[in-house]
Amino acid sequence: MIITNIKFAMLKVPLTTPFKTAIRQVNAIEDLVVLIETDSGEIGFGAAPATPVITGDTHKSIMAAVENHIKPVLINQAVEQLNNLINQVHGAIVHNMSAKAAVEIALYDLWGKLYQKPLYQLLGGGTAKLTTDITISVDSIEKMLSDSLHAIMLGFEVLKIKIGKDIHQDIERVKAIYQEVKGKAVIRLDVNQGWTAKQTVFAARKLEQAGVELELIEQPVKADDFAGIKYVTERVSTPIMADESAFSPRQVIELIQAQAIDIINIKLMKTGGISNAIKIADIAKIYGIDCMIGCMLEGSIGVAAAAHVAVAKATSITKIDLDGPALGKFDPVIGGVCFDNAHITLGNGSGLGIQEISKLHYF
Ligand code: MG
Numbered sequence: 001m002i003i004t005n006i007k008f009a010m011l012k013v014p015l016t017t018p019f020k021t022a023i024r025q026v027n028a029i030e031d032l033v034v035l036i037e038t039d040s041g042e043i044g045f046g047a048a049p050a051t052p053v054i055t056g057d058t059h060k061s062i063m064a065a066v067e068n069h070i071k072p073v074l075i076n077q078a079v080e081q082l083n084n085l086i087n088q089v090h091g092a093i094v095h096n097m098s099a100k101a102a103v104e105i106a107l108y109d110l111w112g113k114l115y116q117k118p119l120y121q122l123l124g125g126g127t128a129k130l131t132t133d134i135t136i137s138v139d140s141i142e143k144m145l146s147d148s149l150h151a152i153m154l155g156f157e158v159l160k161i162k163i164g165k166d167i168h169q170d171i172e173r174v175k176a177i178y179q180e181v182k183g184k185a186v187i188r189l190d191v192n193q194g195w196t197a198k199q200t201v202f203a204a205r206k207l208e209q210a211g212v213e214l215e216l217i218e219q220p221v222k223a224d225d226f227a228g229i230k231y232v233t234e235r236v237s238t239p240i241m242a243d244e245s246a247f248s249p250r251q252v253i254e255l256i257q258a259q260a261i262d263i264i265n266i267k268l269m270k271t272g273g274i275s276n277a278i279k280i281a282d283i284a285k286i287y288g289i290d291c292m293i294g295c296m297l298e299g300s301i302g303v304a305a306a307a308h309v310a311v312a313k314a315t316s317i318t319k320i321d322l323d324g325p326a327l328g329k330f331d332p333v334i335g336g337v338c339f340d341n342a343h344i345t346l347g348n349g350s351g352l353g354i355q356e357i358s359k360l361h362y363f
Pocket of ligand 1: 192
């Protein structure tokens with residue numbers, strides 16, 4: 001199976017509720033879709049969203065990196081040589097992790113099609129079902145309470161609460177939500193770098209004293225504040241998870257060896273795709289550290305790939321935060337992974353299992 005061309009398209013899905021974090025608000029899922037064509041007629045699908053304030057990647061930068069640097073090393077190459085192709089993708093340009101992720105996802109999709117198996121089976125197998133949490137955007141207490149109760153009504157048992165705007169309001173938000181949902185749902189907090197290390201210790205202790213039990217606190221401090229995240233982890237009993245602080249396998253090794261974190265959040269857009277996500281899951285397993293698998297605000301192509309990795313690496317990826325596709329008003333991807341609120345089901349199709357994508361706007 002020889003790669004003959006790489007094409008691009010945009011895919012836009014409006015959200016049912018605007019997505020608000022400490023650093024941004026978004027109203028639609030907008031993915032750049034990468035389509036890798038082959039001489040066998042099979043097409044590999046990959047995708048990446050623009051996340052300028054997280055990874056530094058935009059749709060235009062992703063397209064330029066693929067078109068000018070990654071595509072030239074892949075044309076006329078055989079999908080059978082997957083590991084060699086992955087090495088060439090990562091060697092073609094530094095950084096640009098979302099571009100590498102989109103291409104890797106499409107390459108692994110083709111690899112599955114080549115051997116006519118679902119990707120998770122080729123990655124080692126597992127149970128083809130996952131249960132995800134749902135994101136509750138930061139907002140007024142009343143709105144966050146109603147969103148939380150609505151999510152529980154839809155069957156979600158884990159809520160990922162976005163905070164990190166004003167620490168005193170944040171503490172009140174969490175206390176109010178906990179009182180309302182305890183016994184019905186578990187709470188994860190995602191601070192999205194909104195607090196300092198000392199503020200995090202202050203807030204965590206206040207919440208612990210108030211009897212609020214949290215499953216974890218995610219990325220309370222700035223991405224590059226390694227000393228800060230270690231300071232927090234040493235001082236609070238609630239588990240601390242690294243998200244924006246942990247992109248590469250090397251960073252994960254450094255965080256774990258420094259005992260700076262309790263949990264790692266793996267995202268394909270940070271690792272540059274599936275190969276490094278697998279490495280991180282394996283590293284975490286060696287050290288007995290749990291992983292979450294997360295996604296950006298992105299649709300069901302990239303998130304399907306994350307789901308396949310999660311199933312195959314379920315012994316270290318114990319927490320699933322793959323709610324991106326469920327936040328959209330519809331899913332334009334036919335076949336592939338089924339996202340039904342909290343329930344994610346992987347199909348039997350080859351690779352990612354995608355049969356068709358409606359509403360693609362080609363460049
Ligand atoms: Mg996060």
